[in-house]
Amino acid sequence: MLLLSAADVSIERGERRLLQGVDLSVASGQVWQVLGANGVGKSSLLRALAGLARFGVEGSIARFEPLLYLAHAPAIKGALSPLENLRCHPACDITSSPAQIALALEAVQLGGFEHQPVGSLSAGQQRRVALARLLLTDARLWLLDEPFTALDGAGCDWLEECIRGHVSAGGAVIFTSHQPSRFSELQQDLDLGSYAVS
Amino acid sequence: MLLLSAADVSIERGERRLLQGVDLSVASGQVWQVLGANGVGKSSLLRALAGLARFGVEGSIARFEPLLYLAHAPAIKGALSPLENLRCHPACDITSSPAQIALALEAVQLGGFEHQPVGSLSAGQQRRVALARLLLTDARLWLLDEPFTALDGAGCDWLEECIRGHVSAGGAVIFTSHQPSRFSELQQDLDLGSYAVS
Amino acid sequence: MRGMWAFIHKLGSPPWFFGFSGTLVRWLLPVTVLLLAVGAYWGLLVAPPDFRQGNSYRIIYIHVPAAVVALAGYYVMAIAGAISLIWRIKMADVAMRAAAPVGAVLTAVALVTGAIWGKPTWGAWWVWDARITSMLILLFLYLGVVALFEAYENKTAAAKACAVLTLVGTVNIPIIYKSVDWWYSLHQPASLKFTGESAIDASMLYPLLVMIGAFYLLFAMSMLLNMRAELLWQHRNAHWLRQRLDVS
């Protein structure tokens, strides 16, 4: 099943055209890694695919909603605990009970930190709070902007497993990362270098 | 020459003891990578080594000052341009002229972005603004908390070169990273797992 | 002189202080209760009614002691704060932390009893008199210290922050009080007089003095008890405390 299709997308930011003629169609069961140097426009493309950017975006984008989008900024409030943060997530897509949320936090190795303000957790732990949402959502299309950032080895392995599980259940994932590819057999690459406007 | 020596350091945060009995001495020419899982206390240790944390830190730490410390938070103002940010860096250790700063920005591939507000740069580009400081300081001891985050391949290579150059000129670097080690022959590892208080 | 330094040094050691304060409280408690009982009985039942205000004046036996001790309390707190910052004695942190809520409560008591008293005597709950206003400001100063301490998660940092605040406050307090006095005298005096013209009669004064003494002791005792509670919490894992609690 096609979950996202983008045709001839071009992106402009701050009077400068970044990308031109990007074509992409993502079917369920696929993992796409968006590649490219710093500043080439990966995050801008992801925002456009999620439907957050309209000004400066041309071309046609159709997507299967609801989707899950995880940006550089994790949408997590430092003053709230992990439990509260997930319970009242601003995307309003988590319908799980507190017990289920606590289980998800357990899964990302945050057992025991459920009630501590997120602001006093370590960088990787904060990232894990944001990622725990992956276990609680039922969105089929995931757009993840550098999800492996700040995670330790075990955390990266967990995320890899999580993504593999999601696509094998019929979902699809588009993610950006500067690290070497992890999903060799599943994965398809979208190298933005070839669409960049110099 | 010894640039940092820490003996029997223990660290407590939020009523919880994280690390105990950490010993470390760093001489010029050395590169130390601090290893450990998320939340083990790497950033807390770096802050203590830099002299930023006193409450909850026990043991003796002596360091060669001035040092350069780069935290998770990059100390960069989004409303200012890269040039302005480096010109008036809060650590006040950059005495270079604007032309030299522009050269450093060129070296981190930010030529052309000197006058754009940093807030509108990409994640990796913002990181590069913070890293450009490495080219402008004359501190001999560098404490870098996950400096490779958000950098693309070329950026990581540049940073590796930069660190190699620094230690071969008699400096020393302590850094944290979850990525595989890059300085195999030079590098020494400090695995905090063995000092962690369970 | 050396004896005094030795004493101060001992005061700074938690185990010694814990024992010392325990003995002190054991002695203070009966004396305070006795004084309070005597003062209350004397003031509320024995002393004659005021010829103009009738029995309503008897509230001074709470109002005045509370006000007087609340003012003195700030200086205790400020001195503790200064010691904590300058000589870095941890016990001073504990003392400062212990004084603030007691002082705040006493100030609040003075304000509330004053307001209750003001309604029958002045016909208003509140007037903007210099002394009353400065009492209100004192309440804010106390509450500031309490709130700042509560707001910090790290209690060592909290104590240091409060010490900085009280120190800045101490430098300012004389200025604040003087300025409020000037503020009042700059404008026309209010039509209501704060203190009665007639000098207070001895039969009313003595019980008042007893009550003031009792409130001083009450303040000291509350502070000591607060300090002991804080020490118990801080050193809940310490060896000396375990030992002491097992013994007693």
Added chain:
Amino acid sequence: MPSVDRPSLSLLAAFGRQFRRHGQALMASLTDVANPLLFFFMVVTLFPLGLGPDPLQLASMAPGILWVVALLASLMVSARMFASDFEDGSLEQMALASHPLSVLALGEVAAHWLATGCLLAVVSPVFAMMLGLPSQGLGVLVLSLLLGTLCLTLIGAVGSALTVSIRRGGLLLSLLIIPLNVPVLIFGTAAVTEAVMGRDPSTWLTLMGALAAGMLALAPLAVGAALRISLDS
């Protein structure tokens, strides 16, 4: 493409979550409820210190003083109402939710209003009595503050939504809010003054009620649209 069928949050529940999220962030502990109260208390104290302690003069100024304090509180709050949501990426997530952005934003606005305007209105009789406002004005004061701070918060939310992404030049947009705030202040002080003088304040209260109702209908839409524009710039 069509949306998948799933058991989803009702609109009201989504509003409630947003309200809770922000409410919790605002006042997770008791100190945080006490803080706005103390703030009002202290600011009210400043006026007699500045204007002199004459009771008659103070009483005549009381409505104006209380309204200024309400305005200040709403201004302080709305200055950063959506700022932290914008910075930490929450706003993007709200925009992606399947519920209208305006409803979610209204949840936050409601939490803000409860913590400031509503609270101020409820405790305002204490301050009014300290300033010597005649007691026949108290009821109208509370009512007008309830309605008025609702308007102020909603207007502030629109302004905040418009300016949240702007690094340079928020001046123009802030200027747009002022003309909207002035009627609230005029109606509010007029109502209280009339009541104190023993006249019927219902005209002013009705006007204010109408304003609040209009704002309640209009402002969420404006906030939603403004937030989308801000996200997209």
Added chain:
Amino acid sequence: MPSVDRPSLSLLAAFGRQFRRHGQALMASLTDVANPLLFFFMVVTLFPLGLGPDPLQLASMAPGILWVVALLASLMVSARMFASDFEDGSLEQMALASHPLSVLALGEVAAHWLATGCLLAVVSPVFAMMLGLPSQGLGVLVLSLLLGTLCLTLIGAVGSALTVSIRRGGLLLSLLIIPLNVPVLIFGTAAVTEAVMGRDPSTWLTLMGALAAGMLALAPLAVGAALRISLDS
């Protein structure tokens, strides 16, 4: 261990850099500069609305009104004086600089004062004339506001430094600093009132000058100490 010998920034240059950094960041977000002014403007227009347009009464209260409003405006500004520095890690870097933290912080405070208090003092005659303050009070008003807002900003800086690391501490700041601001308010209104009445305001101005000088000596130390504590919590 000893410090390495190198050509380093003079203390004054370091102060200047901090000043520039913050001044630029402030100017870049014009709202921060405009808001106190706008607030001032709104409140000053509100008072005639709330008090009735009697010019004599207004004129007699003008000093008090202007001073209270100046105090509130400075409160709004100091609420976030070091907040962004704390969040983005600049404060840590300042603490590591080889120059005293208090001097660097003073650079920021100076930028803040110029952008708000000083600006307010300079434009205050316009507002004073709107309220009908007799013209013989204008000079003293400006002078007292210049000195007074300096005190207010310095006290605000201490409060801001103490509360910057507190996650839920928005209004706590006002609790800490308003009581300390009382003398400034009283001296300021007294000076202007005396001048308007044709008497000599120099006693009050001297007092205020002494206060400002004392603050200038004391506050930077307190700010430095408080910032270090905040960083360490």
